[in-house]
Amino acid sequence: xxxxxxxxxxxxxxATGCTSGTDKTAGHKPDPVSEAAGTPAGNVTEQxxxxxxxxxxxxxxxxxxxxxxxxxxxxxxxxxxxVTGVDQHWASGTLAPGSxxxxxxxxxxxxxxxxxxxxxxxxxxx
Amino acid sequence: xxxxxxxxxxxxxxxxxxxxxxxxxxxxTPKLTDPEIASVAVTANQIDxxxxxxxxRKSADAAILNFAKTMKTDHLxxxxxxxxxxxxxxxxxxxNSVTKSLLEGAKKTKATLNGKSGKAFNTAYMDNEVAYHQxxxxxxxxxxxxxxxxxxxxxxxxxxxxxxxxHLEHAKMVQKALK
Numbered sequence: 371x372x373x374x375x376x377x378x379x380x381x382x383x384x385a386t387g388c389t390s391g392t393d394k395t396a397g398h399k400p401d402p403v404s405e406a407a408g409t410p411a412g413n414v415t416e417q418x419x420x421x422x423x424x425x426x427x428x429x430x431x432x433x434x435x436x437x438x439x440x441x442x443x444x445x446x447x448x449x450x451x452x453v454t455g456v457d458q459h460w461a462s463g464t465l466a467p468g469s470x471x472x473x474x475x476x477x478x479x480x481x482x483x484x485x486x487x488x489x490x491x492x493x494x495x496x
Numbered sequence: 497x498x499x500x501x502x503x504x505x506x507x508x509x510x511x512x513x514x515x516x517x518x519x520x521x522x523x524x525t526p527k528l529t530d531p532e533i534a535s536v537a538v539t540a541n542q543i544d545x546x547x548x549x550x551x552x553r554k555s556a557d558a559a560i561l562n563f564a565k566t567m568k569t570d571h572l573x574x575x576x577x578x579x580x581x582x583x584x585x586x587x588x589x590x591x592n593s594v595t596k597s598l599l600e601g602a603k604k605t606k607a608t609l610n611g612k613s614g615k616a617f618n619t620a621y622m623d624n625e626v627a628y629h630q631x632x633x634x635x636x637x638x639x640x641x642x643x644x645x646x647x648x649x650x651x652x653x654x655x656x657x658x659x660x661x662x663h664l665e666h667a668k669m670v671q672k673a674l675k
Contacts, residue, residue: 426662448577449570449659467573485566488665 418442418472421491423451423465423483428491435475436496444470453491454484525639526594530646534582535589536598537640537653540632541571541578543602547628550609551621559670560618563625567663574656581652594635615674622671629664636660 418440422429424447435441443453445465453471454461457479462471464485475493483489528536544567551564582589605624612620636653644650 425658427658447659448655449573484562485569486662486666487562488662488669 420444423447423489426486426489428453428483428489431491432494433491434494434496437476438474441473441475441493442470443473450485451483451489452485453481456480456482526592528592528594528639528643529590530585530644530649531582531587531590532592532594533640533644533649533653534578534587535591535595536635537578537656538575538589539595539598540635541575543598544625544628544632545571545575546602546606547609547621547624550606551617554609554613554617555621557618557674559673560621563622563666563670566666567625570659570663574659577652581648585646585648587646587649594639619671619674622667622674625667626664626671629660629667633657633660633664 419433419435420442421433421444423443423445426447428443433441443462443465445451445467448467450464450466452462452464453473460473461484462473465471475495478492478494480490480492482491548564548567548571551560552568555561555564605628609617609620609624636657641650641653641657644653
């Protein structure tokens with residue numbers, strides 16, 4: 371089932387910062403929601419897709435994005451979570467309640483929460 | 497020998513669950529006030545934190561250590577939320593018959609867990625985690641949420657349920673992998 375996804379705008383400078391560096395994560399350290407998902411500042415040229423983490427689920431649990439798109443994972447749950455690729459090549463690190471993490475996927479992949487291993491999701495990149 | 501040990505433990509776990517069930521959720525379902533519900537909630541979470549601490553000391557299994565770490569983090573988080581809420585509501589948690597039965601059951605379970613080691617401990621810990629989370633979920637759904645009067649206390653209990661259910665599924669997954 372495809373679930374409607376809310377678009378969230380980002381400042382270009384913040385978004386490009388996600389993909390810099392040579393580490394395996396292609397992500398960004400966890401940010402407070404207010405910073406990452408807040409009101410856009412400056413030139414808004416990129417849209418992010420949002421996956422909300424709430425009630426011990428990734429919502430939506432499957433998401434399709436275009437190559438280069440940013441996915442914003444927002445932890446709205448009462449406990450810490452993380453977002454970890456099943457191949458273990460990328461991971462968000464612990465996301466405390468109220469924090470978020472931006473990720474630019476380079477390829478299709480399944481992911482899970484390594485803290486609560488029953489929580490799973492999938493990313494498809496076109 | 498191994499089968500006997502497992503069966504013996506399962507008997508203890510089941511007794512613990514039944515003890516909890518009969519005293520708390522059977523035909524004589526206790527009527528709890530909000531201060532008593534707060535006490536039960538904090539106690540039930542603290543007991544699982546204590547079980548996790550035992551597992552962290554006694555187990556070398558990576559999946560169990562990860563599970564125990566999660567239990568400690570999540571249940572301490574819920575205790576913190578409950579503590580902040582009762583302060584806000586100016587409610588003092590009140591010890592009651594359910595709190596006491598929980599603590600009595602936990603005392604026996606801790607003694608059993610502390611008396612085991614290696615694979616026998618791993619099996620006993622995970623069997624207990626499955627039984628305990630199922631019992632707590634039943635308690636929250638059938639007793640605590642229906643009886644909570646304060647809307648914020650009720651909302652907190654509702655908010656905690658998905659985590660408890662995810663813990664149960666996680667526990668079943670680890671339990672299954674041990675067999």
